[in-house]
Amino acid sequence: MSPDTFTPPAVGWFALSPLLVLLGGGLLLMVLGALLPRWPRGLYAAFTATTAGTALVMSFVLWDDITDKGASTLVGGAIAFDGFAMFATIAICASVILATLVTDDYLRREEMDGPEVYVLFLMTAIGGIVMASAHDLIVLFLGLEVLSLAMYVLAASHRRRISSQESGLKYFVLGGFSSAFFLYGVALLYGGTGSTSFDGILAAFNGSVLADRKDALVLAGVALMIVGLSFKIAAVPFQFWTPDVYQGAPTPVTAFLASVGKVAAFGALLRVLVTALPMWRDDWRPAIWVLAVLTVVIGSTLAVVQTNVKRMLAYSSISHAGFILVAVEAAGHTAGETDPGLGVSAALLYLLLYAVLVIGTFAVVTLVGRTGDSDTGLDGMRGLGRSHPVLALGMTVLLLAQAGVPLTSGFIAKFGVLQAAIEERSYAIAIIAMVASVIAAFLYLRIMISMWVAEPEAGDDAREQIRVPFSTGLAVALSVGFTLLVGFFPDWLVEASKHATAVVTSTP
């Protein structure tokens, strides 16, 4: 091979099909949406859901492929093609479908129907999938930026509400910071190991003797990358943007941020820490321990004192992030070993279950929030049990699941994480997380009390009637159904999440 000929790496187009479907669908929607006159009602959403659905089906097919043939890398080692990536893809595509169902009627209610939000949904999904399946830090950063830029715009997408603009701007400024931190971390890591590819990083460690290692650079890089990703997962003390952004963003977008955003960010965190940096696991694990404890405790505690439901759920999402960090910490004990332990699978399971849960919850908040998201205070929930008992019952199931009551998916998720932590003898963190989850339970009880028990007050009848459109109702029903299904019969999903830990390992 002469040096001036370029040999393109094998791409593996079929293995990339979920990404390509989403990309194609997104571009098509953008172009056609701009060129054609306004589409008939519901068609934008239907198109988006179909696109995400196709990607979902493709990822199931690929999942089978991976189970049969094992994991590999694509595009010259830039993208991992493994169970982990497919699990995240499935979670993200399912979240897109559910969020689209919620968004459809919302956009008409707010008189801002159009293709933009859906295009951004699809772009975010692409970014998220790339993050969760990256096998190279630069690729991961590309995914991160695609995801983040789309999300900034999404948060600000309610053009007539100043709080939405504010939330978008806040998210943008702080998100920009976090990207910079992450990128600087990548640079330092490159300085320390001479590579941005996961294989290269591992090879640099394995191929060098202790004296030659530039550990200071590497550790500084790891620290900065953890900071950058902690912004994205909203871990305390990097959570300040979350309540404001969640409250300000249009409610369906909040649902989308909380589901896809979490899956993507944790996917990236696990990739970076467990796949790329297992050799430094004893250095990053204590940091994750501290982050996890701070996040569960502070997230739960601050959630309790809020009076706005969206803000409450924002803090509750912080507390859930803390729980997932407990699983990451557990994964840190066995990172890089042939037996992957339970940490990674517990985190993935939690992410999928939480994504479905949180979209259902925010779907109800979308409806109860009424036009202009004006009534998202705790008072807005008052009397829901009387006026819409079925909707209130669905919300109750979702809230109980978030609180971790048995026979719901939330309990299975928490159980998996606790088991992973205890398997690694991390008792303290398990107990702290459980106690924090009891504190958080108070928050869900407050919402339930408001729905079922609170006495009606004067003026309640004058409020705008809550309408339950079919598509949003379907999203809630799917979410509740999944929550209960997994609560009663979790075996298949637990098994799937264990397969997902067959991460592609580098051959040093």
Added chain:
Amino acid sequence: MSFPVLTALILVPAVGSLVVAVASNRRPEWVKLIAVLVSVFTGALAIWTLSSFETADPGFQFVSKHPWIQQWGISWHLGVDGISLFMVLLTAILFPLVILGTDPHHDHKRYLAWLLLLEAGMMGSFLSLDLFLFFVFFEIVLVPMYFLIGGWGYDDRVYAATKFFLYTMVGSAFMLVGIIATAVLASSNGVGYVTFDLVEIAEKATFAASTGRWLFFAFALAFAVKVPLFPLHTWLPDAHTQAPTGGSVILAGVMLKLGTYGLLRFGLYLFPEAARWSRPLFLTLAVIGIIYGAIAATMQKDLKRLVAYSSVAHLGFIVLGTFALTTQAITGSVMQMVNHGISTGALFLLVGMIYERRHTRQIDELGGIQKVAPIFAAAFMIVMLSSIGVPGLNGFVGEYLILIGSFLTARWWTVVAAAGVILAALYLLWAYQRVFHGEPDENNRTFPEIRLKEAAILLPFIGIIVFTGVYPKPMLDRIEPSVKALIAHVSDKTGYEEPAIPEAPQMNEGAQP
């Protein structure tokens, strides 16, 4: 395969709850009929279980075991032995009576649906032989109870319901960590694989002493909240007082037994060494509970609160008997769990009836009721005497067994506890005196006599009170073998030797003193 009666005991009320929930609201009497039929059918299943229970067999019977979450080693494992048999029976008897005997005033459908769901959860808790399954039921019962208190309770119901929910959840949080740790540690200490099966862990695993103690305390904390053991009892007076009558009956009658039952089944059976080691602590807390509950009950102005505090005292006796670790004391404890369920359940029903009539539970606003409602007063008297522990009624048998059994191994604690019996007579008789004796004033003169329906509800309670008081043998015969097996298990694992009770000299025809 024979009929899976234990699974049916859980599924019948659960399905019934769903049916009630989706039934049409336009015909409330039909909804009630469904609920009554479901609960009576469950009761019939429980009685069938009792009648086909092998009396002398100490092990688990009617066992049903199916894999549930194989990935985690969790199975749907149910079984009943002499200890849980009567808990199941108590649950199955109290629920139909509560459904028939109490009226929620509004929203019958949801009330009944929650009650039936609660029954399913209770059954599941008493029947589970898998740690995970037990936790699922143990925790799930909080939800219907929370909504029952919050939705149909009295003025301060939201506060009481929230306090109840969070208190119990804190305990459960530790237990969940304990359960997982038990399964994980057991797999490397004798079992060889991760399983949550209670029997397998108890029989095969041997924990190091310190490990076992930590695990035991994780479990015991949850149960101590549930019992409730002093000083974790503060949720109880609020929850009992604010709950609707039906809720109070179930709460006191069945739900508190989850704690004492749990201590026996998951404390003593799983961690015999730790349970033995921590005896002084639990005996002391039990005795403090007995005395403190009695004194607090004496001071109450609200009749329902008085009954609530009396539960703290009575459950103290049960814990005392449990940790005394003799066959007699534990048998007495199991029996007393049932007795307390019956007598306190009936007391709460009676207090509910008083409230229905007078819209007050303040003792000093009542008075002279015996004059205007003698039959009502008589019923109250019998139930109260049973709660005090007067010979001839059920309370005596249990308390006597506990005291005599505990005297051998926990002498001084028993001496103090015996004083609690006298205090019980004090607060209950004094309350009775103030409420029923004397001349009725203006408001109490119109106190209606007991109605036929109310009498029909109370009659089964009084029947059980008298029957077990006079002839406890059938009950003891079934409890004792399982208790003996439990103590044998403790001896086996820890080398504990139960002090022998000196045999009474045989009475022979010719042997005259």
